[in-house]
Amino acid sequence: MNDTTPALHLESVRKVYPTGGEEVVALDHATLTLAHDEIVALVGPSGSGKTTLCSIAGGILSATDGTVCVAGQDITAYTSAQLTDFRREHIGFVFQTVNLVPFLTARENLLVVDEIGQRAGAPARRRADQLLDELGLAARRDHLPSELSGGQRQRVAIGRALMNDPDLVLFDEPTSALDTHLGEQVMDLIRNEMKARGTAAIVVTHDERMTHYADRTVHITDGVLVE
Amino acid sequence: MRLALREMRRRPGRFAIAAALLTLIAMLLMLLGGLLDGLIARSTGAIRAQRADLVVFSATAEKSFLRSRVPPDLRVRVEAVPGVHRAGGIGVTQLGARVPGNGPRDLVDVALIGYQLPPRGLPAAPRRGSAYADSVLRGEGVERGDTLRLGPARTPVKILGFVDDTSYSGAGSLWASPTTWRDVQNANRPGSTVGPGVFQSLVVQASGDPATVARRIDEATGHATQTVSKSEAADSIGGVRQQRSVFNQIIGVTLGIAIVVVALFFALLTVERVGLYGVLKAIGARSRTLFAGVVIQAVVVALIAAAIGSAFAVVLDRTLPPGTIPYQLLTSRLVISAVALVLAAIVGSAFSLRRVLRVDPASAIGRSS
Numbered sequence: 001m002n003d004t005t006p007a008l009h010l011e012s013v014r015k016v017y018p019t020g021g022e023e024v025v026a027l028d029h030a031t032l033t034l035a036h037d038e039i040v041a042l043v044g045p046s047g048s049g050k051t052t053l054c055s056i057a058g059g060i061l062s063a064t065d066g067t068v069c070v071a072g073q074d075i076t077a078y079t080s081a082q083l084t085d086f087r088r089e090h091i092g093f094v095f096q097t098v099n100l101v102p103f104l105t106a107r108e109n110l111l112v113v114d115e116i117g118q119r120a121g122a123p124a125r126r127r128a129d130q131l132l133d134e135l136g137l138a139a140r141r142d143h144l145p146s147e148l149s150g151g152q153r154q155r156v157a158i159g160r161a162l163m164n165d166p167d168l169v170l171f172d173e174p175t176s177a178l179d180t181h182l183g184e185q186v187m188d189l190i191r192n193e194m195k196a197r198g199t200a201a202i203v204v205t206h207d208e209r210m211t212h213y214a215d216r217t218v219h220i221t222d223g224v225l226v227e
Numbered sequence: 228m229r230l231a232l233r234e235m236r237r238r239p240g241r242f243a244i245a246a247a248l249l250t251l252i253a254m255l256l257m258l259l260g261g262l263l264d265g266l267i268a269r270s271t272g273a274i275r276a277q278r279a280d281l282v283v284f285s286a287t288a289e290k291s292f293l294r295s296r297v298p299p300d301l302r303v304r305v306e307a308v309p310g311v312h313r314a315g316g317i318g319v320t321q322l323g324a325r326v327p328g329n330g331p332r333d334l335v336d337v338a339l340i341g342y343q344l345p346p347r348g349l350p351a352a353p354r355r356g357s358a359y360a361d362s363v364l365r366g367e368g369v370e371r372g373d374t375l376r377l378g379p380a381r382t383p384v385k386i387l388g389f390v391d392d393t394s395y396s397g398a399g400s401l402w403a404s405p406t407t408w409r410d411v412q413n414a415n416r417p418g419s420t421v422g423p424g425v426f427q428s429l430v431v432q433a434s435g436d437p438a439t440v441a442r443r444i445d446e447a448t449g450h451a452t453q454t455v456s457k458s459e460a461a462d463s464i465g466g467v468r469q470q471r472s473v474f475n476q477i478i479g480v481t482l483g484i485a486i487v488v489v490a491l492f493f494a495l496l497t498v499e500r501v502g503l504y505g506v507l508k509a510i511g512a513r514s515r516t517l518f519a520g521v522v523i524q525a526v527v528v529a530l531i532a533a534a535i536g537s538a539f540a541v542v543l544d545r546t547l548p549p550g551t552i553p554y555q556l557l558t559s560r561l562v563i564s565a566v567a568l569v570l571a572a573i574v575g576s577a578f579s580l581r582r583v584l585r586v587d588p589a590s591a592i593g594r595s596s
Binding site for chain 1: 229230233234237238502503506507508509510511512513516588589591592
């Protein structure tokens with residue numbers, strides 16, 4: 001991806017779920033473009049469609065209508081298997097409940113990304129060590145998630161999301177389980193890491209106080225995007 | 228794969244119940260297999276010990292030693308067939324033997340076998356009135372130099388020594404000359420006497436392809452004979468096929484239980500892992516990678532169970548006194564049981580495939596919100 005290619009371009013994307021003979025519109029003609037190093041805060045109440053938007057942008061869900069391009073690749077018509085490979089190679093995820101593999105150490109949690117795909121081996125191990133070092137976790141690399149604090153677990157999750165050198169990282173409510181102080185620390189870390197790497201990110205949140213860490217804030221209500 | 232193996236190493240307790248159940252099943256499989264092999268060995272040893280390729284019965288006997296009779300003239304025709312290198316007669320009489328010094332419970336089942344061609348482990352047929360005994364009869368108190376009294380006629384037979392693995396139809400065998408056999412048969416089975424030169428069957432050493440020689444023998448005798456391989460003759464001994472069939476059915480049911488145990492256990496484990504699988508799928512894991520992990524874990528559990536089951540089988544073999552329970556340890560049986568258990572584990576774990584496929588990666592990012 002070159003510097004002028006948007007990290008994400010959604011063009012009039014709709015997502016409709018059939019429910020009991022009726023259709024629920026979760027995303028209604030959403031159009032959104034992210035520059036290659038842009039951080040966007042996506043704010044909206046529960047059920048507004050922000051997770052659906054994230055899922056479509058990350059290749060987890062397919063759009064009912066519209067066009068989805070990530071890092072210049074049109075993934076709109078990708079099959080499930082193609083989307084799986086695409087996610088592994090181009091997208092980073094940080095989940096709301098962190099969701100680290102509980103029986104793996106911090107370092108092994110990063111290396112999971114390598115193990116589930118085409119194994120790179122030594123280069124992947126070097127990258128994991130480098131990321132842990134940059135995230136201030138070098139001394140905790142051999143600790144299990146249960147031996148880490150909430151903030152440290154969140155940093156491991158960020159490291160895992162960066163392992164595949166993604167074009168786009170999706171953060172699903174990364175501060176919802178943290179207190180305000182720790183939440184601000186994590187948002188600061190996210191901003192620094194994304195900007196240092198020139199990586200685009202969407203941060204889903206319903207906490208307006210966290211939006212100033214983003215370059216831009218996009219609101220979503222009933223599936224409709226409002227800037 | 229590494230993920231699955233690491234989970235087993237770091238959380239062995241999660242797999243303890245499945246491993247314990249499969250270990251019990253493996254022990255049962257090895258025990259059943261050993262008993263089957265032991266029973267078959269005790270039924271067929273006398274035939275397996277023959278240094279021959281073929282066994283010739285009279286055609287009407289339907290491969291039964293007791294019913295078969297091969298008179299001298301038929302034997303001459305058999306010996307004249309091209310490809311028959313050597314032929315020797317055998318005769319079997321099953322009866323009770325009274326063992327000296329055994330008190331009131333002195334009756335032991337034996338099979339007295341008259342022979343011409345020495346089977347494995349035996350010298351030429353001994354003199355009239357004496358016999359070599361199968362070593363299982365040691366367990367019945369028979370000793371070298373004892374004189375057993377056979378059948379209702381109490382025909383005396385002196386024991387000269389012992390030979391291993393030559394039992395017949397579950398009874399310890401006594402190996403004697405054809406003359407001794409006729410003496411015992413005619414004295415104790417007055418309704419089924421045998422004349423001079425008559426045997427129940429012939430064992431034949433073939434110099435060419437045994438199947439071809441067998442066909443030639445039956446053609447040469449005008450189909451007055453039925454010639455079969457040694458293994459088929461052994462299988463035709465009363466009860467052998469039935470024992471094998473019953474035990475194999477029990478072994479089959481045991482393997483079925485192993486499949487159910489593995490299927491239930493890994494189905495539960497997969498349900499517990501739905502969240503984890505959702506996350507792994509979201510970050511790009513294929514369903515087949517996750518399913519391969521489930522199969523690998525099932526195979527490792529089965530291999531551990533098979534190893535413990537094999538160790539149990541070896542200990543059992545070394546600690547059982549000879550001549551008590553008909554148990555025989557065969558390496559081939561251990562390997563077959565282990566392979567069957569691993570296959571059962573693979574089949575059982577396959578029931579989790581649908582559940583793994585159905586895990587939605589969208590569940591990892593809280594689609595419900």
